[in-house]
Structure formats: structure tokens, C-alpha cells
Amino acid sequence: xxxxxxxxxxxxRRSMGVTGQEATRKMEVQxxxxxxxxxxxxxxxxxxxxxxxxxxTRQAQNVQADVKRAAHLSDVAPIVRAYLRERNLPALxxxxxxxxxxxxxxxxxxxxxxxxxxxxxxxxxxxVALGGCAETGSLVLVSGPDNxxxxxxxxxxxxxxIEANKIEPSFxxxxxxxxxxxxxxxxxxxxxxxxxxxxSADIEQTMLLGAHGPRNLLIxxxx
Amino acid sequence: xxxxxxMHESTSPRFKQNAREALDNKQxxxxxxxxxxxxxDKRAQAAAQLPEFDDLRDSAKAIKDxxxxxxxLYLAHYEQQVHAAGGHVHFARTAQEASAIIVDLCQxxxxxxxxxGKSMVSEEIGLNAALLxxxxxxxxxxxxxYIIQIxxxxxxxxxxxxxxxxxxxxxxxxRRTHTHLDAKRNLDAPESLLAEARTxxxxxxxxxxxxxxxxxxxxxxxxxSIIVTNEGNGDxxxxxxxxxxxxxxIEKIVPTLEDAAQILRVLARSATGQDMTVYSTLxxxxxxxxxxxxxxxxxxxxxxxxxxSMIGSEFxxxxxxxxxxxxxxxxxxxxxVGGHAYGWVYPGPMGSVLTPSLIGVDKAGHLxxxxxxxxxxESVCPVRIPLPKLMRHWREREFERHLSPATxxxxxxxxxxxxxxxxxxxxxxxxxxxxxxxxxxxxxxxxWLPLASGWTATRNLAAPQGDTFQSQWHRQxxxxxxxxx
Numbered sequence: 001x002x003x004x005x006x007x008x009x010x011x012x013r014r015s016m017g018v019t020g021q022e023a024t025r026k027m028e029v030q031x032x033x034x035x036x037x038x039x040x041x042x043x044x045x046x047x048x049x050x051x052x053x054x055x056x057t058r059q060a061q062n063v064q065a066d067v068k069r070a071a072h073l074s075d076v077a078p079i080v081r082a083y084l085r086e087r088n089l090p091a092l093x094x095x096x097x098x099x100x101x102x103x104x105x106x107x108x109x110x111x112x113x114x115x116x117x118x119x120x121x122x123x124x125x126x127x128v129a130l131g132g133c134a135e136t137g138s139l140v141l142v143s144g145p146d147n148x149x150x151x152x153x154x155x156x157x158x159x160x161x162i163e164a165n166k167i168e169p170s171f172x173x174x175x176x177x178x179x180x181x182x183x184x185x186x187x188x189x190x191x192x193x194x195x196x197x198x199x200s201a202d203i204e205q206t207m208l209l210g211a212h213g214p215r216n217l218l219i220x221x222x223x
Numbered sequence: 224x225x226x227x228x229x230m231h232e233s234t235s236p237r238f239k240q241n242a243r244e245a246l247d248n249k250q251x252x253x254x255x256x257x258x259x260x261x262x263x264d265k266r267a268q269a270a271a272q273l274p275e276f277d278d279l280r281d282s283a284k285a286i287k288d289x290x291x292x293x294x295x296l297y298l299a300h301y302e303q304q305v306h307a308a309g310g311h312v313h314f315a316r317t318a319q320e321a322s323a324i325i326v327d328l329c330q331x332x333x334x335x336x337x338x339x340g341k342s343m344v345s346e347e348i349g350l351n352a353a354l355l356x357x358x359x360x361x362x363x364x365x366x367x368x369y370i371i372q373i374x375x376x377x378x379x380x381x382x383x384x385x386x387x388x389x390x391x392x393x394x395x396x397x398r399r400t401h402t403h404l405d406a407k408r409n410l411d412a413p414e415s416l417l418a419e420a421r422t423x424x425x426x427x428x429x430x431x432x433x434x435x436x437x438x439x440x441x442x443x444x445x446x447x448s449i450i451v452t453n454e455g456n457g458d459x460x461x462x463x464x465x466x467x468x469x470x471x472x473i474e475k476i477v478p479t480l481e482d483a484a485q486i487l488r489v490l491a492r493s494a495t496g497q498d499m500t501v502y503s504t505l506x507x508x509x510x511x512x513x514x515x516x517x518x519x520x521x522x523x524x525x526x527x528x529x530x531x532s533m534i535g536s537e538f539x540x541x542x543x544x545x546x547x548x549x550x551x552x553x554x555x556x557x558x559x560v561g562g563h564a565y566g567w568v569y570p571g572p573m574g575s576v577l578t579p580s581l582i583g584v585d586k587a588g589h590l591x592x593x594x595x596x597x598x599x600x601e602s603v604c605p606v607r608i609p610l611p612k613l614m615r616h617w618r619e620r621e622f623e624r625h626l627s628p629a630t631x632x633x634x635x636x637x638x639x640x641x642x643x644x645x646x647x648x649x650x651x652x653x654x655x656x657x658x659x660x661x662x663x664x665x666x667x668x669x670x671w672l673p674l675a676s677g678w679t680a681t682r683n684l685a686a687p688q689g690d691t692f693q694s695q696w697h698r699q700x701x702x703x704x705x706x707x708x
Contacts, residue, residue: 144514171480171484205386
């Protein structure tokens with residue numbers, strides 16, 4: 001008996017009237033996979049410097065993220081501390097091994113840092129974004145020991161640091177960046193585009209924040 | 224037994240009765256008001272704010288067409304890339320086969336509880352019933368899906384499964400089901416319902432042995448699956464258990480990440496009017512050496528279930544569908560009767576085209592007839608599927624196969640014989656128009672007419688002005704010609 005796989009391919013090729021061996025079709029597919037045409041890219045994000053940071057900030061705020069700016073790395077801990085205090089949240093954060101997170105003096109702000117993935121009992125998660133997308137105000141985070149993926153979803157409050165020069169105009173620039181870092185044709189196990197805190201509109205189409213993921217998202221732009 | 228026997232039982236053959244019941248259901252009518260306004264306004268705003276939106280729709284359509292012309296080759300490439308990332312790919316010809324593969328994977332993982340992200344194809348194959356039959360408890364984690372699961376219902380909308388319910392109904396269901404909680408607790412605010420579901424489901428997320436999600440897109444270039452959710456439930460479903468199973472139909476493939484971005488840009492805007500869904504997640508294989516979290520096993524189940532035969536047919540265009548729901552959000556028939564009246568998994572215009580392809584026109588022939596042909600569905604479709612045209616194709620097929628009712632066929636052949644004889648047609652219509660015009664002149668409409676109770680039972684019939692369209696046309700034309708001369 002033919003396998004399900006073989007039968008599905010046979011059925012597809014019968015419907016298409018092809019054998020799967022046509023050189024031109026194979027060439028078209030190989031070309032597209034190699035050339036990766038960009039299609040229509042919104043021009044919205046193609047502004048430079050401060051203007052791009054402002055666009056990113058505005059877009060993220062439009063989707064209910066809190067955005068703060070830290071001129072220097074040393075400003076980050078006080079911003080995080082103030083944010084937690086304002087909301088009456090515990091001065092306890094969980095983080096991964098990202099070097100940036102270990103270059104900050106948290107002790108001076110009486111903040112306690114826990115290391116490693118979350119088991120669902122953490123109030124606050126702390127991560128570093130690989131990049132940002134100005135077009136939509138999205139953060140890009142990738143799995144691995146530097147930033148465990150559970151920190152993006154289990155804690156009630158997610159605090160994400162992003163260096164200003166890592167805010168890209170569009171998704172297409174993020175793909176380029178991912179290929180540069182991780183090589184062509186592959187990706188880390190999980191790539192998360194995060195655009196605002198978790199929400200649901202499943203009760204009478206009314207948008208409510210804090211569905212299953214974080215109720216609050218704080219983005220700290222550094223530089 | 225047909226290959227579709229494990230799929231959801233369809234009530235599509237009862238469409239007319241379903242629709243009548245839906246129109247009389249006050250709670251449903253109140254809930255449907257939210258579809259009529261919120262979805263339409265939000266989409267229009269999102270589209271207006273992006274100058275490139277219509278060009279992106281063309282681009283998304285072109286990508287899907289290109290994929291459908293090369294689907295065998297992209298599927299093979301995708302499969303190879305999933306393997307390269309350490310994942311497994313399974314092919315399923317039918318609904319039954321797909322459910323069996325997933326049940327087997329769950330059993331091998333020793334699963335007693337599985338969490339599920341919202342997946343329409345899992346509804347299509349009747350996965351929950353198959354899991355339950357094998358003693359495995361499926362837990363729907365999307366808030367809307369969770370609500371309908373505790374009600375024992377199917378989704379009434381492809382992106383808002385519980386859109387047919389009011390807040391009061393949901394509160395009653397929570398009180399009925401969550402009996403371990405204080406019966407006197409206050410659930411007045413919708414936020415308290417959300418918080419209650421969040422707490423209950425958080426526990427399930429942490430306990431599940433297997434997580435099953437659908438896929439909005441599969442990327443051939445990298446072997447990644449992409450899902451978008453606003454709640455984050457798709458992510459908690461896949462990163463916490465040891466095994467992540469993705470279920471997707473074969474046409475979800477796109478060639479590259481660039482192509483995925485084109486489609487994501489039109490998907491969220493068309494669906495909910497967002498620029499971007501909150502969580503858009505790319506998953507590639509299982510966790511890597513050194514990863515502190517993520518699933519240890521990654522499986523993809525690719526479902527055909529009739530799709531490979533749609534390619535090359537007049538219904539191929541339907542395979543471009545990205546399941547945004549814009550067609551039903553803009554459909555006056557959907558607004559009137561809601562999703563359940565359609566009787567199967569996919570409601571609205573896309574369902575009216577897809578359902579006969581998947582379960583047969585003999586069972587779902589009413590659906591393509593449930594259309595006013597106003598064309599709004601096609602005008603908002605992000606991948607420009609000519610939905611009214613495809614519904615017409617089904618009507619023709621239904622007629623050719625003598626599946627339409629005898630009275631309908633008899634009426635049509637009577638009218639055809641009549642219309643082929645222009646003199647007779649003009650004579651009878653002008654006589655009738657004059658007679659009705661005279662009779663109805665006083666009131667301007669009829670409350671009852673012989674043989675017209677199908678119309679007059681629910682509304683009045685306006686009285687003709689005493690002249691036929693043809694004779695008015697003729698008179699005006701002549702007057703115009705005279706003026707010219």
C-alpha cells in the first residue's frame with residue numbers, strides 16, 4: 001500500500017497535471033527560496049534615528065505597552081524599580097543569561113534577580129530583545145539560555161530591554177538580522193514577535209488585557 | 224463508512240430550519256450586533272491607515288497562487304527543513320487518519336491531558352472527540368474555545384468562536400462548570416470572567432503532557448510553523464509540555480519569511496483590525512541543546528482531507544484562504560443567522576464555498592444558496608477570493624446534479640419557457656403589473672397575495688406603479704431619442 005505521503009503527492013500532481021520532475025518548476029522554486037523577494041514593504045518604518053525610535057514608541061503605546069527611555073545603561077535599574085513601585089509589584093525579577101542583564105547593577109536599587117526559566121510562579125520577567133520593528137512597535141525575542149521563552153509568557157509583568165540601535169524599520173530587516181546571526185535556512189526554536197501585552201476580545205468583542213500572557217509589558221529603550 | 228465519518232456531524236442539510244431558529248433567538252441576535260459593528264469598523268480603520276494595504280492584498284494573493292502552482296515542491300522542501308531542525312512530519316489523507324496519528328503521538332507521549340491552541344483544522348477533523356475516545360482529555364485554551372468547550376458547542380466564527388454568546392450566558396456557564404469556586408462570587412465585570420478562566424487554564428498549561436496548536440503559516444525556507452494569538456495561549460500550549468504537535472492543512476505553506484510577512488500584514492488587519500496580532504510566533508523543531516525551556520519533541524501533522532483534489536478545479540481559489548474571517552464579518556446573511564446555522568465547522572461565505580468541497584454538495588448545498596450576492600465578502604477578502612462566483616459554481620453543480628428541490632426546479636423551468644417567448648412575456652407582465660397597480664394603488668403595498676405567501680408572510684409586497692420595467696424603458700428611450708433628433 002502506498003503511504004499517505006506518496007498518495008497526497010500523487011493526488012496533488014494529478015490535480016496539477018505535473019510529474020514533479022519538471023526542471024522549470026524546480027528552478028522557479030529554488031530561485032524564490034534563494035532570492036527571497038520582499039514584495040510590498042510599508043514605507044512607514046523607513047525613517048532614521050530619533051524619528052524611528054519615536055515611531056516604534058508610538059506604535060507600542062498604541063497597543064498598550066509602557067515605553068521608557070534610558071539614556072544610559074545605568075539608568076535602567078532605577079526605571080525598572082520605579083515601575084515596579086508604582087504598581088506595587090514585588091522587587092523580584094527573573095532573567096536569563098543575556099550579558100546585558102548581567103552588566104546592570106540591580107543591587108543598588110534593592111532589586112533581587114533570579115536566574116533561569118519560569119515555572120509559573122514569578123511576578124516579573126526580564127528579557128532583552130534581539131530587535132524591534134518600528135512599523136508595528138513589535139519586539140523580537142528568541143529562545144535560548146540568554147532569554148528563556150517562558151519568561152515572555154508566564155510572569156504577570158514582562159520587562160523587555162532593547163538597545164535603540166536595534167530598532168529596525170520593518171519585518172524584512174528582522175529576517176536579515178536573524179539570517180546574519182543564525183545562518184541561512186534555520187531559526188532558533190522559538191522566535192517571538194510581541195506587540196503589546198496579552199489580551200482577549202472573546203467576551204462580547206470587548207478588548208480586555210491580561211488573557212493568558214503578561215498583563216503588563218514595559219519596554220525600556222536604551223540609548 | 225465514508226472517510227469523513229469522524230469529522231464533525233454536519234447540520235448543514237437543515238440550514239433553512241437552523242436559520243429560522245437563529246432569527247428567533249434573542250440572545251443570539253443581541254450577540255451578533257457586535258459582529259455587525261466592531262469588526263467592520265476596526266478593519267476599515269486598519270486598512271485606511273496603511274497606504275500599501277491594497278497592494279499587499281495583491282501580493283498575498285500572488286504568493287498563494289504561486290504556492291498552489293508549486294505545492295508539491297514546497298511541501299517537499301518544507302518537510303526536509305523540519306527534519307533538518309529535528310522535527311517530524313506526518314501526512315494524513317483524511318480526517319480520520321489525522322486524528323489517529325495525533326492520538327497515537329499522544330499515547331506514545333503517555334499523555335492524559337493535552338492543551339490545545341485554537342485550530343480550525345482540528346475542528347474539521349473532529350480531534351477532540353477522537354482524543355476523548357482514547358481516554359485523553361483535550362483542554363481548549365483560547366478563551367472563546369474554552370467557553371464553547373464547556374458548553375459542548377462548536378465555534379460559530381473562525382476567529383471569535385464564542386461570538387454568538389452574551390456575557391450573561393458566559394457567566395452562567397462559568398457558575399455551572401466551576402463548582403469548586405464560591406457560588407456567591409461576583410462575576411459582573413467581564414474582567415472577572417477573564418481572570419477566572421486565566422487561573423483555571425494556567426493550571427492546565429502547567430500540567431499538560433502534550434500541546435497541540437494549529438498553524439497560520441508554514442515556512443518552507445526554514446521549516447517553521449507560525450501561529451498568531453492575542454492571548455498568548457498558543458505559546459503557553461507549545462512551550463510548556465514535552466511534546467508540541469502542530470496540525471495544519473497542506474495549503475498553509477509559504478516559500479520564505481518575506482512571504483510570511485506579506486501575509487501577516489493583511490491577516491491581522493483583515494481579521495481584527497490590528498496592525499499585528501499580539502503574539503506572532505515562529506516555531507522551528509524542538510528545543511536545542513542548551514535551551515532552558517521549550518518542547519523536547521516537535522511533530523507536524525499535514526492534513527489533505529480533500530484539498531489536493533481542489534487544485535486545478537474551479538474551487539482552487541478557495542485554497543488561498545488565510546482564515547481571517549473578514550468575509551463573515553461583512554456578510555449580511557452571517558449577521559442575521561450567526562455561524563451555527565451553517566451547520567458545520569466553517570461558516571459565512573468562506574464556509575459556503577469550502578464546506579460543500581469537504582463534506583459534499585449533497586449535504587451542504589443549501590449553504591451556497593444562503594447568499595444575497597452583495598459581494599462584500601469578495602471586496603474585503605485579503606487574498607481576493609471570488610467568493611460569490613464560487614458560490615454560483617456550487618449552485619450550478621447542485622442544479623446539474625438534481626439536488627435542488629422539485630418546486631424550485633419546476634418554477635425555474637416554467638419561468639424559462641415563459642422568458643423564451645418575448646411577446647407572451649410582455650403581454651402577461653404588463654397585464655399583471657397593471658392589474659396589481661390598480662388593486663394596490665390606495666395602500667401602495669399588499670399584505671397578502673395568492674401564491675406569494677413566502678414573501679408576504681414576513682413583509683408586505685410593494686404594489687407596482689402600473690407599468691412594467693420594459694415598457695418604461697421603451698418610453699424613456701423613445702423620449703430621449705426624440706430629444707436628440
